Amino acid sequence: MVKQEPECELGTEELEQGLRPAAAVDFAKIAITAVALLLVFNSVALVDWTRQSRPGPVIAALGQPAERWHAAMERLGPAGLFERLHALARSFS
Amino acid sequence: MVFPTLNFLIFYLCIWPTSWLLLVARRHQLHKLAIIAGSYIFYAAWSTRFTLLLLASVCLNWTAGWLIVRSADPSRRKLVVGIGVALNLALLGYFKYWDFFIGNLDGLLRSVGLQGEMPYWEIVLPVGISFFTFQGISYIVDLYRGDLDRPRPFVDVMLFISFFPHLVAGPIVRASAFLPQLERPPSPNRVFVSLGICLIGWGVFKKAVVANWLSVDLVDPVFRTPLEYGGADILLAIYGYAIQIYCDFSAYSDIAIGIAALLGYRFQRNFNQPYRAQSLQDFWRRWHMSLSSWLRDYLYIPLGGSRKGKARTTVNLLATMVIGGLWHGAAWHYVLWGAMHGGGLALERATGLDRTAAPGRWRQTLRVVLVFHFVCLCWVFFRAKDMTAAGDMLGQLADWSATPQLVTPFLAGLVVLGLLMQATPANLLQWLDRAYHALSPWAVGVMGGLLLLMIEALGGDGSAPFIYFQF
Numbered sequence: 338m339v340k341q342e343p344e345c346e347l348g349t350e351e352l353e354q355g356l357r358p359a360a361a362v363d364f365a366k367i368a369i370t371a372v373a374l375l376l377v378f379n380s381v382a383l384v385d386w387t388r389q390s391r392p393g394p395v396i397a398a399l400g401q402p403a404e405r406w407h408a409a410m411e412r413l414g415p416a417g418l419f420e421r422l423h424a425l426a427r428s429f430s
Numbered sequence: 431m432v433f434p435t436l437n438f439l440i441f442y443l444c445i446w447p448t449s450w451l452l453l454v455a456r457r458h459q460l461h462k463l464a465i466i467a468g469s470y471i472f473y474a475a476w477s478t479r480f481t482l483l484l485l486a487s488v489c490l491n492w493t494a495g496w497l498i499v500r501s502a503d504p505s506r507r508k509l510v511v512g513i514g515v516a517l518n519l520a521l522l523g524y525f526k527y528w529d530f531f532i533g534n535l536d537g538l539l540r541s542v543g544l545q546g547e548m549p550y551w552e553i554v555l556p557v558g559i560s561f562f563t564f565q566g567i568s569y570i571v572d573l574y575r576g577d578l579d580r581p582r583p584f585v586d587v588m589l590f591i592s593f594f595p596h597l598v599a600g601p602i603v604r605a606s607a608f609l610p611q612l613e614r615p616p617s618p619n620r621v622f623v624s625l626g627i628c629l630i631g632w633g634v635f636k637k638a639v640v641a642n643w644l645s646v647d648l649v650d651p652v653f654r655t656p657l658e659y660g661g662a663d664i665l666l667a668i669y670g671y672a673i674q675i676y677c678d679f680s681a682y683s684d685i686a687i688g689i690a691a692l693l694g695y696r697f698q699r700n701f702n703q704p705y706r707a708q709s710l711q712d713f714w715r716r717w718h719m720s721l722s723s724w725l726r727d728y729l730y731i732p733l734g735g736s737r738k739g740k741a742r743t744t745v746n747l748l749a750t751m752v753i754g755g756l757w758h759g760a761a762w763h764y765v766l767w768g769a770m771h772g773g774g775l776a777l778e779r780a781t782g783l784d785r786t787a788a789p790g791r792w793r794q795t796l797r798v799v800l801v802f803h804f805v806c807l808c809w810v811f812f813r814a815k816d817m818t819a820a821g822d823m824l825g826q827l828a829d830w831s832a833t834p835q836l837v838t839p840f841l842a843g844l845v846v847l848g849l850l851m852q853a854t855p856a857n858l859l860q861w862l863d864r865a866y867h868a869l870s871p872w873a874v875g876v877m878g879g880l881l882l883l884m885i886e887a888l889g890g891d892g893s894a895p896f897i898y899f900q901f
Binding site: 351352353354355356357358359360361362363364365366367368369370371372373374375378379382383386390419422423425426429 | 436437439443446447450618619620621622623624625626627687692694696698699840857859860863866867871872874875876878879880882883884886887888
């Protein structure tokens with residue numbers, strides 16, 4: 338005897354109860370903004386990533402621009418701001 | 431490739447638009463193939479050769495499912511499902527338990543004076559094998575039981591078993607819950623974006639801040655050399671581990687559920703404030719829910735559950751939890767951890783504590799405290815590298831003469847924060863969802879970016895791997 342398969346309507350799962358769905362494209366806007374902020378303030382992470390990744394053509398091509406980008410962010414201020422925030426958090430812990 | 435890393439972010443920011451663009455172009459089949467390709471790239475980042483093992487698991491379970499449905503004879507169907515489950519377990523047994531079995535056999539033979547060359551193969555454990563094996567079993571058993579009405583196309587089974595959000599550390603997704611989602615393409619206009627970003631943000635915070643700091647600065651040093659620490663450090667490390675493993679594993683589950691939700695797929699929740707449980711049964715309904723319900727439905731109930739008398743129920747509970755312990759790792763301390771939980775569950779059932787609610791707030795609180803401390807005691811055996819180390823931890827707990835070395839307000843505060851997480855309001859997600867819809871996506875992006883920067887700044891310098899990768 339075959340049982341009825343569970344319904345897959347939206348909002349039926351416990352975690353989704355009471356939540357309103359949105360358009361997928363909203364996440365694209367959120368991701369673009371968040372990544373831009375990370376690139377501006379945490380530009381050092383990009384440099385660390387190119388230095389720590391396995392060498393290859395992509396990493397080789399990205400290495401120099403990442404260094405230049407980080408240097409620019411340091412000169413303009415946001416990278417230094419994040420460094421100070423990081424140091425503050427370290428002193429607190 | 432680990433979730434909260436730049437590598438994964440780049441990977442996800444490639445796979446996410448690709449999968450949705452293919453859906454918008456009405457290419458559902460290509461959408462599935464793109465996610466499968468992404469999943470194999472994700473897995474190949476751990477090990478290229480084990481992608482073949484993953485593919486073998488898919489082929490085995492798809493073939494078994496096809497044979498089950500084709501067989502009209504019930505005894506033949508039973509035989510096929512039995513062989514299918516046995517082959518899955520053989521695969522898991524070979525990679526995970528061979529050296530453990532040989533080591534114990536060697537010890538046993540030496541104890542009776544027999545010595546010889548034993549075939550230790552030092553087999554490398556493929557990441558995620560415990561998870562994808564259980565999911566494969568779920569496919570063939572769900573088909574056999576009729577929870578799935580028909581065998582699914584190879585591509586669907588491949589996507590179900592290999593889907594990257596749950597592939598290496600769960601949650602264990604049921605075939606009967608996931609495969610029907612592949613029948614129709616997810617709608618690009620009905621995505622639970624707020625759920626996805628809230629779970630991802632919360633998961634990254636729990637892992638990068640709470641779990642990492644506790645692991646690197648407290649739990650790892652104390653469990654590595656317990657004899658160098660006194661009672662206060664040991665006690666905080668035990669509490670710290672209870673919070674670390676919760677923040678670590680629930681973080682992975684939250685991120686997995688979140689990234690699947692943003693791709694339009696739904697997983698069931700895996701944790702529900704486990705340290706507020708009033709009984710062990712309640713704890714297992716809140717902790718690693720996908721594993722505990724899997725063990726209940728595919729092991730405990732087929733063994734007879736509680737339908738065959740008190741003695742048999744006790745045996746079934748013990749067997750289920752011991753196997754659950756062994757699932758976590760091939761070592762006796764995991765077996766003991768499972769046996770302690772099984773024994774506790776059997777005791778609760780025998781005394782009726784699992785069914786009766788404690789009258790009054792104080793008695794309820796007392797029960798929560800008692801269950802939490804029993805769970806913490808069990809965690810000592812789970813975390814210690816062997817039984818001797820667990821004994822050392824518990825022995826040092828009685829020595830309060832030494833000056834505390836690691837008890838700091840910061841680390842104690844993280845433990846308290848982890849405990850407070852068990853008391854967040856039940857409607858928090860709904861509240862955050864309303865806040866999300868009141869803002870524009872760009873504003874949410876700014877807030878999300880700032881939150882990630884805060885987490886990055888607060889996170890510890892050392893990064894501990896996710897605990898459940900080793901299972």
